Structure formats: structure tokens, C-alpha cells
Amino acid sequence: MLKTAANWADGKRRLHMLIAHLSDPHLRPHGHRYNNIVDSNAMFLAAIQHIASLDPQPDLVILSGDLVDTGDQAEYTLASEMLASIRQPILMIPGNHDDRERFRVCFGNNSYIASTGPLHFAVGDLGALRIIGLDITVPGAHYGDMNDAACLWLEERLAEEPERPTIIMMHQPPFNSGITFIDAYCCRQGARLANIVARYPTVERILCGHIHRFMQLRFGGTMLVTAPSTTTAIALRLHEDAKPASFIEPPAMLLHHWQPQLGLITHLVPIGSFQGPLAFF
Numbered sequence: 169m170l171k172t173a174a175n176w177a178d179g180k181r182r183l184h185m186l187i188a189h190l191s192d193p194h195l196r197p198h199g200h201r202y203n204n205i206v207d208s209n210a211m212f213l214a215a216i217q218h219i220a221s222l223d224p225q226p227d228l229v230i231l232s233g234d235l236v237d238t239g240d241q242a243e244y245t246l247a248s249e250m251l252a253s254i255r256q257p258i259l260m261i262p263g264n265h266d267d268r269e270r271f272r273v274c275f276g277n278n279s280y281i282a283s284t285g286p287l288h289f290a291v292g293d294l295g296a297l298r299i300i301g302l303d304i305t306v307p308g309a310h311y312g313d314m315n316d317a318a319c320l321w322l323e324e325r326l327a328e329e330p331e332r333p334t335i336i337m338m339h340q341p342p343f344n345s346g347i348t349f350i351d352a353y354c355c356r357q358g359a360r361l362a363n364i365v366a367r368y369p370t371v372e373r374i375l376c377g378h379i380h381r382f383m384q385l386r387f388g389g390t391m392l393v394t395a396p397s398t399t400t401a402i403a404l405r406l407h408e409d410a411k412p413a414s415f416i417e418p419p420a421m422l423l424h425h426w427q428p429q430l431g432l433i434t435h436l437v438p439i440g441s442f443q444g445p446l447a448f449f
């Protein structure tokens with residue numbers, strides 16, 4: 169259950185905050201595989217178990233879209249069951265593989281889920297950082313769009329608390345990565361986002377999914393980071409005419425650690441069990 173803004177205001181601005189960031193699980197109905205090859209459900213379960221094993225425990229879990237793969241109701245039923253085992257509050261935005269209306273119905277009992285229109289949210293009562301979810305997905309399309317309404321909504325939200333350290337989470341990255349076959353489906357009009365964010369130096373990160381790889385770059389005067397998928401990785405092919413492909417690389421997640429005197433450190437965390445701990449050397 170979400171804590172109230174009044175509770176937050178009693179000094180949590182000064183506290184550490186740890187955020188586990190999952191992306192693009194592409195969940196399927198029970199017994200089905202992602203593209204008939206990858207057991208995305210089992211891989212998401214491994215991600216959930218990995219979060220449960222972290223010490224200290226994250227304060228919050230965020231998910232940057234493509235929760236499910238085809239948008240079918242059976243996928244949302246399974247997603248809802250799996251997410252119920254996460255003990256932290258969860259904030260999610262849809263991706264291009266999600267169905268916005270099924271997503272809304274499935275998770276509409278959470279107060280941050282908008283009752284109409286894009287599934288934007290701004291949540292500020294879960295710790296030091298304010299989390300903005302920016303739903304730039306275009307129903308029926310794979311690309312995103314920083315359209316007039318999204319620009320206006322974001323401007324208004326940032327203006328509400330301009331001094332507050334803030335994370336913006338969106339699905340499609342607003343830049344060209346150099347992997348041309350995925351860049352065809354990026355968030356269009358990304359320069360508009362850069363122009364807005366550049367006026368708010370307290371935006372600590374822009375976080376994206378969609379691209380199924382870890383990337384980081386400077387964007388709009390802040391740092392933009394893309395999250396790996398808990399399932400497959402888009403092939404790292406930087407030739408202009410590269411053929412689209414995916415790989416089953418080691419799955420991973422991000423862990424964002426806010427330290428009041430320092431700022432936000434983002435860790436890339438492989439999911440799984442690995443040999444160790446060994447002696448420190």
C-alpha cells in the first residue's frame with residue numbers, strides 16, 4: 169500500500185533510497201514461451217527471486233514496459249499473479265507490447281494508474297526521489313511519441329516540485345542508439361523531451377526500456393540509462409544495414425541507489441546465482 173505524502177514530508181528527503189528496476193519481461197500465458205523459444209515467465213520469476221535475495225532490500229520496484237508480450241488477457245492474469253509475490257510497492261508503465269486498456273483494468277486498483285488516457289503517473293511519497301512515469305506509447309504502434317499532450321503533462325509535473333530529485337521513466341528511448349533496426353521504433357520527437365528536462369537540473373535520470381540492452385548517455389543535461397530485459401537482448405549490431413536479431417544473453421536488472429550527499433548511482437546487476445562469495449582479492 170502506498171504511503172501518504174504527509175508521511176514522506178517528515179524528513180525522508182534526507183534518506184537513502186534503493187530502487188530495483190526491471191524491464192521488458194514479455195510474459196506469456198502459463199506454459200507458453202516468448203516467441204516459442206524463451207521461457208520468459210521463468211526468467212521473470214528468477215528476477216523476482218533475485219530482488220527478494222538482495223540485502224538491503226529495495227524500497228521500490230519499477231518496471232519500464234513490455235510487461236507482457238502480446239497484450240492478451242491471459243498474459244495479464246499471469247503477470248498479476250507473479251507481481252503479487254513482490255513485497256515492495258511497484259510502479260509500472262506500459263510498453264509497445266502491452267495493451268493499454270487491459271493494463272489499466274488489470275492494475276487499476278493501484279492509485280497511481282490513470283483512469284483514462286495515457287498511463288502517466290507522478291508518485292512522490294515513496295522516498296526521497298519523485299518517480300514520474302511518462303507513457304509515450306502510441307496504441308497500435310511500436311514507436312513512441314513525445315507529442316504535445318505528453319510535453320504539456322511533463323512540464324506541469326516537473327513545475328510542481330522543481331527542487332525535488334526526480335526520475336523520469338518511459339518505454340521507448342528518445343534517441344538513436346546506432347542499432348538501426350530498433351531505432352526505427354524509438355520515441356519520436358525526443359528533442360522536445362531534452363529541451364524540457366534541460367530546464368530541471370533536479371532530474372537525476374531518464375530511465376527507458378524497449379531496447380533490451382544497457383546503455384547510458386548524456387541527454388537533456390541529465391543522464392539517460394536504458395535497462396536490459398529480464399529475457400532476451402537485442403543484438404549489438406552497429407552497422408547501418410545490420411540484420412535484426414536477438415540473443416539470449418545473461419539477463420540483468422538495474423539497481424538505482426540514491427544517497428542524499430552524493431546523488432544517484434546506477435548498478436547493472438546480473439540475474440542468477442553465481443559462484444561466491446570468494447575471498448576478497
Ligand SMILES: [Fe+2]
Pocket residue numbers: 192194233234263265378379380
Ligand atoms: Fe520489449
